[in-house]
Amino acid sequence: MSPDLERALDRISRVRGVRGSMYVAADDGIVVARLLMETVNGKAVAALAASLARKVEGAAAATGAGRVRFLQMDAADGTLLIAPAPRDLLVVTLADPRVNVGLCRFEMMRAAEAAA
Amino acid sequence: MSEDIRALSAVLAADPASLVYVDLAEALRRRGDLDQALRVANGGLARHPEHADGFDCLGRIHAGRDDLPRAREAWGRALAVAPDHLGALRGMGFALYRAGDARGALAVLERALAGHPADDGARRALGTVRRALGMESAVRPADRPVEQGARVAVETAVPAPPSPAVVPATAPGAPSVAAAGAAASAAAGAAAELPPVFRGFEGATADILLFDDRGLVVAGGLGGADGVDVSALAAAGLAGVSSEAGRTAQYLALGAWTAIVAEADRANLVLAPVGPGALLLVRRDRGVPVGLALRMAERAQATASAWLARQDA
Amino acid sequence: MSLVNFTTREITCKIVYYGPGRSGKTTNLQYIYDQVPDDRRGRMVSLATQTDRTLFFDFLPLDLGSISGFTTKFQLYTVPGQVYYNATRKLVLQGADGVVFVADSQARQLDENIESLQNLHQNILEYGVDIRTVPMVLQWNKQDLPRDLILAPEELDDALNFRALPAYAADALHGNGVFETLKAISAEVLRKLSQGATGRQG
Amino acid sequence: MTTTVVEPWTKRPLTGYVAQSSARLVVVMTPAGQVLAQHGFARAVDLMGVAALGAAIIASSGALADLVGEATFGALFHAGQRHGIHLAACHMPRGSLVILTVFGRETSIGLVEFFFDEFAAALRAAAPADRERGPVLAENFEAELGQSLASLFGR
Numbered sequence: 005m006s007p008d009l010e011r012a013l014d015r016i017s018r019v020r021g022v023r024g025s026m027y028v029a030a031d032d033g034i035v036v037a038r039l040l041m042e043t044v045n046g047k048a049v050a051a052l053a054a055s056l057a058r059k060v061e062g063a064a065a066a067t068g069a070g071r072v073r074f075l076q077m078d079a080a081d082g083t084l085l086i087a088p089a090p091r092d093l094l095v096v097t098l099a100d101p102r103v104n105v106g107l108c109r110f111e112m113m114r115a116a117e118a119a120a
Numbered sequence: 121m122s123e124d125i126r127a128l129s130a131v132l133a134a135d136p137a138s139l140v141y142v143d144l145a146e147a148l149r150r151r152g153d154l155d156q157a158l159r160v161a162n163g164g165l166a167r168h169p170e171h172a173d174g175f176d177c178l179g180r181i182h183a184g185r186d187d188l189p190r191a192r193e194a195w196g197r198a199l200a201v202a203p204d205h206l207g208a209l210r211g212m213g214f215a216l217y218r219a220g221d222a223r224g225a226l227a228v229l230e231r232a233l234a235g236h237p238a239d240d241g242a243r244r245a246l247g248t249v250r251r252a253l254g255m256e257s258a259v260r261p262a263d264r265p266v267e268q269g270a271r272v273a274v275e276t277a278v279p280a281p282p283s284p285a286v287v288p289a290t291a292p293g294a295p296s297v298a299a300a301g302a303a304a305s306a307a308a309g310a311a312a313e314l315p316p317v318f319r320g321f322e323g324a325t326a327d328i329l330l331f332d333d334r335g336l337v338v339a340g341g342l343g344g345a346d347g348v349d350v351s352a353l354a355a356a357g358l359a360g361v362s363s364e365a366g367r368t369a370q371y372l373a374l375g376a377w378t379a380i381v382a383e384a385d386r387a388n389l390v391l392a393p394v395g396p397g398a399l400l401l402v403r404r405d406r407g408v409p410v411g412l413a414l415r416m417a418e419r420a421q422a423t424a425s426a427w428l429a430r431q432d433a
Numbered sequence: 434m435s436l437v438n439f440t441t442r443e444i445t446c447k448i449v450y451y452g453p454g455r456s457g458k459t460t461n462l463q464y465i466y467d468q469v470p471d472d473r474r475g476r477m478v479s480l481a482t483q484t485d486r487t488l489f490f491d492f493l494p495l496d497l498g499s500i501s502g503f504t505t506k507f508q509l510y511t512v513p514g515q516v517y518y519n520a521t522r523k524l525v526l527q528g529a530d531g532v533v534f535v536a537d538s539q540a541r542q543l544d545e546n547i548e549s550l551q552n553l554h555q556n557i558l559e560y561g562v563d564i565r566t567v568p569m570v571l572q573w574n575k576q577d578l579p580r581d582l583i584l585a586p587e588e589l590d591d592a593l594n595f596r597a598l599p600a601y602a603a604d605a606l607h608g609n610g611v612f613e614t615l616k617a618i619s620a621e622v623l624r625k626l627s628q629g630a631t632g633r634q635g
Numbered sequence: 636m637t638t639t640v641v642e643p644w645t646k647r648p649l650t651g652y653v654a655q656s657s658a659r660l661v662v663v664m665t666p667a668g669q670v671l672a673q674h675g676f677a678r679a680v681d682l683m684g685v686a687a688l689g690a691a692i693i694a695s696s697g698a699l700a701d702l703v704g705e706a707t708f709g710a711l712f713h714a715g716q717r718h719g720i721h722l723a724a725c726h727m728p729r730g731s732l733v734i735l736t737v738f739g740r741e742t743s744i745g746l747v748e749f750f751f752d753e754f755a756a757a758l759r760a761a762a763p764a765d766r767e768r769g770p771v772l773a774e775n776f777e778a779e780l781g782q783s784l785a786s787l788f789g790r
Contacts, residue, residue: 063203067358068227070385071385073384076381077365078377080378081373082375
């Protein structure tokens with residue numbers, strides 16, 4: 005993993021409640037770089053997050069909202085955050101339900117820039 | 121043809137769970153045996169409730185029986201599973217156009233062409249709808265297929281649904297009563313008939329949409345660019361998002377999902393479940409903070425939930 | 434190991450044409466392919482070099498129709514003949530239900546025939562299989578060549594066929610003996626099934 | 636499109652895998668290229684060609700792994716313009732199986748890989764113990780074989 009990407013993921017993981025974050029190839033749904041707690045199944049997160057992002061992208065286009073810049077899925081036992089990044093990548097973060105989304109979003113946007 | 125039907129029937133008899141039911145239903149439809157086609161398609165879909173090709177075929181069968189509401193429902197369900205399904209987009213465009221919602225048809229067909237630029241059927245249908253709306257008389261250059269060579273393959277791969285271009289009864293040169301009446305106020309047309317669940321909310325009929333998990337609009341409405349109503353298309357795509365979110369939450373052991381927020385170039389979207397089988401979309405301007413949009417969505421969710429409970433009572 | 438499905442009553446068997454380089458293994462398959470109607474065969478797959486020498490294998494699926502109430506399908510493979518392709522030859526041999534050994538009848542090819550036959554025994558042994566349990570027939574190909582260039586079937590029998598296996602004189606290019614060879618190996622393979630051999634079943 | 640299985644215990648795992656991964660074609664085969672189950676093929680003879688090539692790729696990459704001192708390579712993945720293929724071995728109680736998946740742009744290699752792992756586990760759980768096999772064909776099969784081959788060769 006390149007040091008820039010590693011640093012970017014490290015900054016995301018310092019946000020309290022973050023279980024892991026990764027760069028994912030958007031079209032392929034596979035992990036490019038990751039920093040995860042041992043309990044997190046990176047393969048599953050990458051595949052499912054990329055698929056969800058693709059479906060949301062299609063639906064957002066249908067509503068006339070344009071391209072998606074940040075995506076948040078809240079669930080009872082966790083939060084999934086996705087930010088599209090250059091070079092057809094996604095920055096994906098899995099976190100606890102009450103995580104500080106604003107802070108995660110800020111670090112994920114920085115991580116997206118680091119991929120340029 | 122009857123040889124095909126015999127062979128396909130034999131395959132389906134040997135393996136009732138086979139997806140070959142679509143080919144069989146389609147062959148029957150083409151032969152004009154619509155009742156039998158309907159039975160086969162419904163039988164297959166009972167086993168494969170998430171099969172977009174099956175719903176697309178069902179849509180064509182209903183359209184052949186002049187049952188447009190059911191055709192529209194079938195294509196909506198196909199789009200809920202596969203938002204970019206070409207046949208279902210073309211079918212939905214046809215159904216909306218025939219229902220007098222030319223602007224809705226325009227939105228759907230533009231989406232079909234955006235995803236499948238080489239598709240002649242979608243391009244012809246789009247031209248027809250644009251002329252009906254008094255837009256331009258010719259197809260815009262940007263809509264011409266990128267690769268001429270791709271045309272034939274696409275045409276043969278997609279069994280042509282009855283497209284507006286080949287339905288002379290409603291052709292725009294001599295608009296039918298239904299088309300003429302509704303096309304003028306198409307944007308409001310679809311939404312105005314829906315129950316006023318969100319009265320008092322900002323954007324009650326153009327930015328808040330209540331729909332079911334099969335992609336069918338229940339209440340509210342969603343306007344697209346130029347005031348085009350995109351409710352049907354959006355509901356279909358968003359129902360697909362909902363099932364994908366359900367799967368994601370299940371495999372990642374996240375429990376039930378409660379909201380999806382998408383910050384996009386022109387708007388922020390909040391999608392939330394409203395009791396079993398119903399979903400809500402709230403769209404807010406990009407300038408409205410996400411936190412505020414979420415709170416609005418919560419209020420709309422409570423209103424929708426109460427209204428749905430009253431309907432069920 | 435033949436595949437038998439008792440539910441749908443189907444049998445699928447793998448038959449490998451083995452032998453030295455240029456002995457006519459691919460020619461056997463090509464002739465069969467040309468003779469069999471479209472609806473009874475699949476596409477013939479040939480992984481060959483630019484000079485049409487088999488690189489990995491040729492493959493031809495055949496539908497024999499119903500035998501004893503079982504829909505019977507054969508998968509015919511050839512192996513590359515050249516000595517240095519042994520790794521791929523061994524891979525193709527894996528799971529074979531029967532072997533046709535195609536010998537080149539030319540007298541000057543006798544050593545190559547012997548070497549290839551030994552190589553067959555060696556490769557089968559390495560899969561932990563006793564060659565005596567593998568259905569096998571021999572084919573003396575190129576019997577159409579001038580008499581002074583080739584060995585007679587009896588001479589080839591003496592040199593190569595010490596187990597007294599069924600052997601057929603052939604001219605695969607023109608189809609002579611191809612059908613008889615296929616029929617013989619089919620019968621050997623199916624006979625083993627009729628005797629209750631072990632294998633995979635559904 | 637059809638799903639057919641030679642061994643009934645493969646059906647439920649295969650159907651689940653196809654639904655979850657949105658795969659277009661799936662072939663479950665032995666390392667020798669014998670098909671145990673498939674989804675998406677209309678003609679058995681077309682399927683056999685695909686199976687032969689899939690098994691050959693796995694066999695040759697296994698042999699390559701051996702040559703470079705690697706125990707085994709994992710899954711193989713090729714991306715094309717319209718289709719991708721995923722090819723991997725699945726270790727079973729009675730020997731390996733080879734599974735070939737062909738998928739389109741409506742899904743991704745990530746989803747295929749993720750659900751493949753589930754599929755492999757479901758197959759292992761469903762596989763029955765090996766059984767002895769009795770005689771398959773009647774003893775007098777040879778006359779029918781002769782007729783079949785004769786009709787095949789137009790004789």
